[in-house]
Amino acid sequence: MEEKVVAIEGVTRQFGLLKALDDLTFSVDPGCVHGLVGANGAGKTTLIKHILGLLRARSGSVRVFGLDPVKHPVEVLGRIGYLSEERDLPDWMRIHELARYTQAYHPKWDNSYSDELIQTFELDPQQKIKNLSRGQRALTGLIAAVAHRPDLLLLDEPSSGLDAIVRQDILREVVRAVADEGRTALFSSHLLDEVERMSDVVTMIHKGKVVLHGSLDDIKDGHQHLTLRFPEEQMVRPTIAGALSLEGFGNQWQAVCNGELEQAKAAIQALGAEITEVRNPSLQEIFVARVGRGVPTKTEG
């Protein structure tokens, strides 16, 4: 087994009364795209800050490329390309100045790559960062994150607030990093469709805990979406043991199950309902079933 790019074990982080990370264990394998999903406030950004060494683990351990990012910031950060959700860049610089400045602390910086991206994204190198549109700002931050060809590309909500074209530009760079040189990408997103398309491995966190972790194919294979038809209209939501969620109206209901399909089938039969369709759910449907409101969540190994 190759060395993990990121290995987090038993990390807990509390802000006041809020447990942002609750005994969280998580790892990222090399050469894949890893999607991190969770509702707002689930702990995604706190987790990313631990990977960057911006927050020190109070309990448990954080290793990036086998090193503690707080003790070895130069070695670790030199191999990470990071794009924050706020795209915090020095406003007073011009694009070409930012490129030169970022280059100064990244020996592997590739000028021809950054020039190529500036051209592709139709950016003006003389433009001041504070005058850039939101999309141009994100693309400038992206160049600063990828042009040194980092071993780990770390993107925190890269699509947030951006139009479809800029989102595609960003995702294309993720594809490029992983396809050409087998590097690794970790990105957090609340756009589940994007995560489903882009990820080899998905980690779903909720209230600081991992609720689901595995290859996307395994996660999808491990869940079923059932369409049910009841002989009579159901005025209240029926209860089905073994189902993670049940949504619907009248005599048509949709259930999401995991693994315990036999149990759910028995429960459905006992209610006199008929299963009219069984298919694998989308990641969106799994997410809503797992962490949606009013539904108990279950931790899975």
Added chain:
Amino acid sequence: MNIQISLKDGVPIYRQIVNQVKYMVASGQLTSGMEVPPIRVLAEQLLVTPNTVVKAYRELETEGVVYKRRGAGTFISENGSPLKAAEQKRILTERADTLLTEAQQMGYSLDDITTLLNERAAVLGKAKNKSAKEHG
């Protein structure tokens, strides 16, 4: 290669790629010896993780639909024809199943469906003859 990815029906993305390439071979849009896009190109076009394309191509290779030439790329196989016949049958079977399920839900009997198929075949046959005459 015009591949459409849908996240609505729960089919894994690599499987959608496999099915659509096989469909394009069966329908003659892809013919033996044609090159399929390199992994990165298709991954960028579909905006999917490159490993999904790797997995799809590997499966297509195992099934004999494509073959890899070292350093040159991935190509549609020569021996597509037995597979082609099987694939055509599979596609039509799938369509037939959908038709039968829907018809059943609407209360059509098998005889009703057969009658409908014959009627449609006659209509389509007439239209074809007509257009052949017009162009002939």
